[in-house]
Amino acid sequence: MKRKLGALEKVDADLTSLQYKVRRDPPSYFEDHQQQYMQYQALRDLLLQNPSTSDDTGIVRLNDLIDFVAHTADCYPKATAQFSDDLIQILSLHHDELQADLRDKMVSSLVLLRNKDLIDSATLLNTLFPILVSTHSKTLRALLFQKIISDLRSSNIRSTNHRLNRTIQTVLFNLLTSDRDSTKGLWAVKITRELWKRQIWTDARAVDIIKEACLSENEKVITGGVRFFLGGDKEREEAADESSDDDIDMKTLRHQAGINKKTKKKARELKQAAATVKRKERKKNAPHPLNFSALHLLHDPQGFAETLFSRHVQNSKSKLSLESKLIVLQLVSRLVGLHKLTVISLYSYLLKFLTPRQNSVTSFLAILAQATHTLVPPDVLEPLIQKIANEFVSEASAQEVAAAGLNAIREICARQPLAMSDTLLQDLVMYRKSKDKGVQMAARGLLSLYREVGAELLKKRDRGKDATIALISGGTKEQRFGEEAAGEIQGIDLLEQWKTEERRKRREAAGLPADAATDEEDEEDEAENWKNWDVESDDSDDSGGWINVGSDSEDINISDSEDEKENGPAAKKAKLAKSETPRPGENGSKAHSEEPIQKQISKLLTSTILTPADLKQLRALQESAAVKSQMPSSKRAALLAARHADDAITAETIEAAAAIGKKSTKEEKLAMAKSDKEGKHQSTTAKRKEKKEAEGKSTTNKEKARKKNFLMTLGKAKGKNKRSLVDIKKTMRGHIERSKRGGKRGNRG
């Protein structure tokens, strides 16, 4: 008699069910797992005989077996210890011959083993990375890149895994330095850029890798590295903004949970959503991580800029195309402008490109402007400005060209005003009478710039009222080369005034002579200030912007500096307070220069450290003295200040002036008019209605009545006609009564 088969025995060649059972109860299925493991080994040996064979002939494929073993490896770590090594060996030896799906399965199984913590990240990355660099298959490269990035991300998610990061960074660095001619270095750039974008790597070592890439010999690697410096930080900011965009509406979710069918899954989802919202909230409140831009993290920018320039731009043997040369130049000029470096040969190199016929000349002009700063000798810049003026700005040249030239000169002179001679300036300023609007605006820009920074170079009638008054009264002093304005804090004089006022009040209240305040008293005041560190005046509310720092060590430091006050550590303090060094010619104080007193560096600034309470008071005082900020010159200064020092000057900045005068076509005008209105035209009611619908709110009874199908209302209307007079009277009475009561559910009982 035939025995009845159990359900278990019927399923014969089913790895999935075996996997399920193994995971449920590892010890009892050890034998079966072992058998499958042997099967895997047999098939592996067969594969190794000829790695390029496809394995899809039999009913059990190696692919499935690898998947099975990888998923169950954590149940029998001892028995399958060899498995990961097998995969690593097969992959690294035969990745080019293997069938694509088998190969991908091996990669993902390795990653799975890593996620189960059977191998460590370093092993995984050290396996995947050489394959990424050497393989010929595009799909495999994409897969490996994704896996590498995600593994690095997941191992840095809780806390920064410094050791792993350091090993990988070393690997990338070695890849770049080992073979400078090959394109392999591009992978180092790509990985670093991706990790930089996700804010996983934010340290100087990552920047060092890119720096090395910039100095390689391969054009692709060079441009990749340079592009990172020019755009990597912006990319990072955008990515950070994007990630915070998708917000969850908890209210609707809760509402839906109340209405829809209640399942475990939905409850879990709600819980997860709440957790994410909470996490986001916490993240929003957390202090912003201080991420330095890549350009600021560079070690030895002077040397870097010099080597970049001499190796890729000036070197006649370098085979870079004009486009890549331009972006290298852009980077060099960014570095020069940002760190105030001195690369004198850069300016003479740029000289020969400053002709209107040069390809992408506006970029060259922008590069020149960007590379200019206050420490560039004026006599180096003078011939350049002269050449721009000669080549671009003339009656004979096209209007756009002249506008671009004038604009470029303005941008250069805004950074180094001393580079201009009076005859040339007076000549250029004359172009404000030009017929073309672009040229006009550019010339006016130059004029208003020099009214502020060097009015004496202008003709008398061009100087304008403010500048003339300032010149006569001697309020502006000539800025000389290399001179640095003394550091100050805007509005510190206001604070000083306020402090003396306060002191006088206090002394009057104490019955002492109002004027003479002794030094001891000063110090007493100071001590008092430090005691109530947070807020001096009770009425000013706490903005909460200050994070409480564990202040033990700091207190000690500060009291030290107080003790040493007599020994004169003033310089150190000045440095502390100098964080907002204003540019020359930018201080809006000129309007106030009727009083010809040479402004001394405030005593307050050199002798004390401002407490947060002081700073708050300072801000309040500044706001109250806002009259000054309405002046056009200070507005302009504010605009300049708003433009961040990290922002680049591009060709568009130079070309902007020329675009002003340009007549646009009808299509462009239409597009412009349309661009600020989004979507179709709608009345306010329609918009409100749409909004209401989108929010899922219900309609009013009135609306329902209006929308009701006509045929449905017919019957009632007909009935109304047939009523008797008494009925009509009844309803009319009822209506009056209802309206008196305030509706059906009236409030008067």
Add this chain to the structure above:
Amino acid sequence: MGSSAKKKKEKKKDFQKVKLKVGKTKPKAANSTDTSFKAKAIALKQQSLSTNAPTVEAQCAHQISLLNHKSDAQRRDSLAYLTTVISTHPPGSPLPQPASVIIPAIQRLVLDGSNSVRQQMLKLVQSLPKTDIASHTDSLLLHTRAGLTHLSTDIRTFALDMLEWLLSVAGDEVVSCAGGWAKTLKCFLSLLGWQTQVGDKWSAIRTYGRGASDAKVQAKQMNTLTTFLRAGLIQPTEIVAVGAGTSNFPLWQTEHHVLSERSSAFAHLNLYGATRDEEAEMYEDREDRQRVFHELAEGAIAAGIEQSTKGGGELGRAGAHLCKAMKEGMADFHRVDED
């Protein structure tokens, strides 16, 4: 109301029937896809026009190429064709396709899903000349081992047949090729469930995927193991006479200096392959094999035999055979051990 009427009209528009007119081309459906394409070259598919029939060699090559056809029947028929051609060809003349072409093509079929294909494949290899098999033992054994550990019971039993045949044809090569001894032994142990470390469990372990005819299969496995052990452990009876003939008088020990007659005589040096561990190593001497057997399997097999002889019946008989083979094979090993 107005809006609903409009909506209705719009809705209707989507499902409106397009009118067909006589003499006009049929209008295209809204979701029709243009599948026409342009090609730079046109390939004409044509049957060969040669008048004379293809040779046997060509036909064999064609049939070999059909061995990985997706249909079971086609694979089986191709195998059958090859079998008839080989078995009917006159001895002495060369095969229509050399064995070095045929064997690599058919060996994967050990793991084939269809039983008829597997049986036909066994017939085909049996029809091949024995001398050709010897040089392909290692790859055939690899496939057979893969079959022995297969999830499917049918394939496992078939692999036993295959191994049995392989041992009968080239027993010496099977036990002495790389991994042939240790790995196959391990394989048998796991097949029979005679692992050394499982003795401490309370309940008997029933392995997953084993059919009802467990005892029968196990008996068969034990019989095959007996053959395997006999091939590996027992001294070959006829000892090759050391050539001491007087005919080659001045050359005394020529046979030690001529190249070995075995296939891949220097395989044990492992010049090109990956490094081998203990399992994958070649064990060419009987003494080596005895040592490995003693270390790996002897205890487990003895325990297993004891259990199966207690059960009696078919299993008991198989156990007795196995016991006898093991004793014979290991008889002189103990003596060596004692010395």
